[in-house]
Every structure is written in C-alpha cells, then in structure tokens.
Amino acid sequence: MKRLLPHPVLTVTLTILWLLLVNQFSAGQVILGALLGWLIPFSTTRFWPDPIRIHQPLALMRYFVVFMYDIVLGSFQVAYMILRGPSHLRPAFIRIPLVLKTDLAISLLANTISLTPGTVSAWLSEDRRTLIVHTLDTGDAEALVADIKQRYEAPLKRIFEGSE
Amino acid sequence: MNDFLLSVLILTGAIFTFIGSLGLARLQDFYTRLHGPTKATTLGVGCLLIASALYFSIRDGGVSLHEVLVSLFLFITSPVSAHLLAKAALHLRVKSLATLPTQKGDTPPKHP
Numbered sequence: 001m002k003r004l005l006p007h008p009v010l011t012v013t014l015t016i017l018w019l020l021l022v023n024q025f026s027a028g029q030v031i032l033g034a035l036l037g038w039l040i041p042f043s044t045t046r047f048w049p050d051p052i053r054i055h056q057p058l059a060l061m062r063y064f065v066v067f068m069y070d071i072v073l074g075s076f077q078v079a080y081m082i083l084r085g086p087s088h089l090r091p092a093f094i095r096i097p098l099v100l101k102t103d104l105a106i107s108l109l110a111n112t113i114s115l116t117p118g119t120v121s122a123w124l125s126e127d128r129r130t131l132i133v134h135t136l137d138t139g140d141a142e143a144l145v146a147d148i149k150q151r152y153e154a155p156l157k158r159i160f161e162g163s164e
Numbered sequence: 165m166n167d168f169l170l171s172v173l174i175l176t177g178a179i180f181t182f183i184g185s186l187g188l189a190r191l192q193d194f195y196t197r198l199h200g201p202t203k204a205t206t207l208g209v210g211c212l213l214i215a216s217a218l219y220f221s222i223r224d225g226g227v228s229l230h231e232v233l234v235s236l237f238l239f240i241t242s243p244v245s246a247h248l249l250a251k252a253a254l255h256l257r258v259k260s261l262a263t264l265p266t267q268k269g270d271t272p273p274k275h276p
Contacts (some may be wrong), residue, residue: 001257017190017233021230023228023229040267071207071210072207073207074203075180075203075207078199078200078203078215079180079183081203082183082184082187082190083183083186086190086192086196089196089261091193091196091261093260093262108265110247111170111241111243111244112243113200113243114243115203115206115239116203117203118201120250121244121250122199122250122253122254123265127233132265134195134198134250134262136196136199142165148261
C-alpha cells in the first residue's frame with residue numbers, strides 16, 4: 001500500500017488542483033487528475049523524504065480560518081501604519097524560539113508569519129531552532145513572540161507533529 | 165446589486181494594492197519596505213480575485229474557481245520571495261532602522 005501510494009495527501013491535493021486548473025468537473029477530468037496526482041509524487045519522491053501526516057484535519061480548517069481573519073485585520077493595520085507615516089514606526093528584529101521540528105511545519109509557520117501583515121520571516125538559524133522575524137511596528141516584542149507561538153505554532157504542531 | 169458588490173470589491177482591492185505600493189515609496193529602509201508589497205497586496209489581490217470569481221460565475225452560470233489557484237500560487241510564492249529578499253539583505257548587512265540581530269547563528273555569514 002505504502003509503495004503503491006506513497007503520499008495520499010499529496011495525491012488528493014494534486015487532484016483538486018488539477019480540477020481547479022481545468023475549471024470543470026467531469027468524470028474524465030477527475031480520473032485524469034487522480035492519475036496525475038498518483039504519478040507526480042512518484043517522480044518527485046526525493047522532495048518528500050518524510051511522509052506528510054495530518055493528525056487533526058479539523059484543526060487545519062480552524063487554522064485556516066484564523067489565518068484568513070488575521071490577514072484581513074492585519075492588512076488594515078499595516079495600511080494605517082503606511083498612511084500614518086514612517087516616523088511613527090518602531091521596526092525591530094525579534095527571535096522566535098521554535099518547538100517545531102519537521103520541514104513542512106517550519107516552512108508553513110514561516111510562510112504564515114510572512115503573509116500575515118506586520119511581520120516577515122527573515123532567517124532560520126543554522127541549528128533550525130530560532131526564526132528571526134522582522135516586524136514593522138513592535139511595542140512589546142515578548143508579547144508578540146508569545147502571540148505567534150500560541151496562535152500559529154501550537155496548532156501547527158498539533159496538526160503536523162501530533163501532540164507528544 | 166451584483167454590480168454594486170463587485171465595484172466595492174474591486175475598489176477595496178485597488179485601494180489596498182495602492183497603499184502597498186505607496187509603502188514601497190514612503191517607508192525608509194529595505195526591511196520595512198518589504199512589508200508593503202507582500203502584505204497590503206495579500207488582501208488587495210484577494211479582493212480583486214473574489215470579484216473576478218463572482219463576475220465570471222454570474223456571467224457564465226456555474227462556478228469559476230480559477231481564481232482560487234491564483235491566490236494559492238500567490239500565497240506560496242510571495243512569502244518565499246520576501247523571505248529570500250530579507251535573507252539576502254541580512255547576508256549583505258543592509259542598513260536597517262531596527263538593530264540587526266547580533267547573536268551568533270542568528271544571521272547568515274557576512275558577505276565578504
């Protein structure tokens with residue numbers, strides 16, 4: 001089973017992606033999409049050394065909703081900061097100590113931080129334990145770190161690495 | 165009613181995209197400038213894409229979901245490029261309004 005279908009999650013994702021790409025839903029396209037979704041993981045198997053496991057699909061949905069909400073809210077804040085003028089900004093580099101271990105979870109966390117307004121992930125330390133993040137306007141760096149850890153890192157850990 | 169909704173979405177999108185680009189011109193150093201285009205554009209382009217999806221769904225009947233793909237690819241590429249730009253800037257020790265991280269291992273090795 002594992003040899004025949006190395007990455008079930010990837011297969012389903014690629015099938016859905018294909019259906020979106022052709023923009024029509026018919027039996028033929030579903031079969032074609034599934035075929036591609038099955039073949040592509042084979043040819044790219046070196047990119048996916050670890051199997052992707054989603055421990056809590058519902059938590060993933062919830063994470064997505066929180067993420068969307070933060071983008072909308074944060075965009076207004078950043079727009080306000082830009083209009084108010086650069087002299088009011090307090091940019092800073094902050095260090096976020098990571099508890100995440102897997103590549104996928106770390107890159108998702110970094111992407112989330114970059115996409116949510118006001119923060120850009122800038123560098124992952126060589127030992128992969130600390131993420132350096134540039135922020136646009138920080139009053140209380142520690143509160144921000146705690147917020148990011150609790151809001152994004154904890155759910156990502158539960159979803160992709162399971163609770164230990 | 166549809167037209168009204170679509171215009172609101174397109175205008176909101178345009179305003180946010182504009183503010184993002186304005187940030188690029190107004191902000192003072194490399195790192196803060198990174199924020200404008202990656203951020204405000206997330207919501208700006210999002211609004212434009214929702215408007216596009218709605219318009220084509222109404223016009224052609226049925227559902228147009230191409231736009232979901234555009235936003236998906238945007239959500240994958242924009243943080244990665246921002247991250248690489250920031251990383252390269254740290255590597256070159258580009259001047260910053262914020263104090264650069266100093267601890268060993270917290271920054272890429274200095275470019276000679």
